Amino acid sequence: MTPSHRIALALSCVLALGLGACGGGSDSPPPAPPPAPTPTPPAPPPAAADRIEPLDTAALPNKAALSAPAAVAVSRLPAGTVVPRVELGPLAALKLSAGDGKSAPLQIGVGRAVAATADAAALAARLQWQPLPDGSQVAALAFDSPGAQALRLGVRVDEAPAGTRLRFYGAPGSPVVEQAAAQAPQGAAALLWGPDTPGAVGTLELQLSPGASPAQLRLAVPQLSHLSQTVEQALAAVKTENDIGTAGRCNLDVMCTPALDAESRSVAQLLFTKPDGSYLCTGTLLNDTRGSRTPRLLTAAHCIADDASAASLITYWFFRAASCNGSPKVDPASTRLTSGAKLLFTDSGVDSTLLQLNSAPPANVVFAGSYFGDGVGVGAGVVSIHHPEGDLQKDSVGAVTGFANCGTGTCSSASADAGSLLQIGWTQGTTEPGSSGAAIWTQLGNTRYVVGALHGGSASCQNPGGADFFGRFNRAFYRGLGNWLTQ
Secondary structure (H helix, E strand, O other), X not given: OOHHHXXXXXXXXXXXXXXXXXXXXXXXXXXXXXXXXXXXXXXXXXXXXXXXXXXXXXXXXXXXXXXXXXXXXXXXXXXXXOOOEEEOOOOOOOOOOOOOHHHOOEEEEEXXXXXXHOOHXXXXXOOOOEEOOOOOEXXXXXXXXXXXXXXXXEEEEEEOOOOOEEEEEOOOOOOEEEEXXXXXXXXXXXXXXXXXXXXXXXXXXXXXXXXXXXXXXXXXXXXXXXXXXXXXXXXXXXXXXXXXXXXXXXXXXXXXXXHHHHHHOOEEEEEEEEOOEEXXXXXXXXXXXXXXXXXXXXXXXXXXOOHHHHHOOEEEEOOOEOOXXXXXXXXXXXXXXXXXXXXXXXXXXXXXXXXXXXXXXXXXXXXXXXXXXXXXXXXXXXXXXXXXXXXOOEEEEEEEEEEEXXXXXXXXXXXOOOOOEEEEEEEEOOOOOOOOOOEEEEEEOOEEEEEEEEEXXXXXXXXXXXXXXXXXXXXXXXXXXXXXXXX
């Protein structure tokens, strides 16, 4: 065989996929074929860089509450104890601020100064301490504000021995809420606001640990909040026209829209107290990029914008009807958290506040997803879930009709680039005082994302064509709110 023939044969063997298939030149066995490559699974689609997905805790393998339920608190006063009482006398007139419509929180109570216990020495003189078998001591003092539907006591803790417990309760048989004195905010004017206890009489019970002396305790109750209506009334089995639920007839019962169940489970009614009274707004639980289940709540800056108001926060979850227009009863999952919150972010320019609750929310809540891109334009469909007039959850359906900037009581149209708020027109439902801070969702693909928080507006059952305005979530996100959701 000539050299040229050998070269031709070698090339033909290579093209035939292997020298082993060709004759001549070697007695060695043909090499084993190379192993088949392991198939590479397709890469998952990258997470969108302009949104945070919702997290439904009811869909997680462990559906238990995010934190263990607290032990049921009880009074430790010995049977037959006569509790001293501070009588404030009737209010000359209950003047609730009319506010600025939805641009202000819904006021449901007024502040009252309590001169009789304004300083630690005055309160100490009224306490009658009694020993308990375990070596601890207990005393209580009741406060009477005639005509109140509920009371919140403002306690200033100047000094307290380790282990001191505070208990709050109202009318006989009402629940007892216990807090540690160490949880009280610090500062000369800082108050620990007790829960909203039903009835015109609110009681503060104090318990010292064994070995502690009453002389070591320095606290005062310089103020209380006299509530003209109470969220607890609406939690009763039957609602009446005199209860807190007085929303307009055009509002939509959220329980009649099963597709909004997930969003509904992210919404809470907010009760908070300031020196001049107690107020209601709406808030929405937000997820973060890690799905950490850290309880961060979005509401309006005109509702809560300071540490003291945040610390006074009480949240009501699943505060909705038990079924679609078929029962006056409240969802049996309704839950109240009284442990307050911390202020993380607030910006009046976009009327948005982010809070972090001091305790975990109940089981089966949803941490809402959010969208902070620029894709929400005129014509985008939206829904909102809120508590108008402090009522059970309602929903509203509409669309973005423009952009705006809002000052004190006025809003003016703006371009998409310049506007800090979304202008919304409703096709079903409306919003009312008490709805303030409620989130608005838009749908991208199969998922709804929060894109704003309610500032205010003129829409109502009597004015269905009026516009409402929501602080743009993407503006708040890039002004600093997003730092808390992307850590």
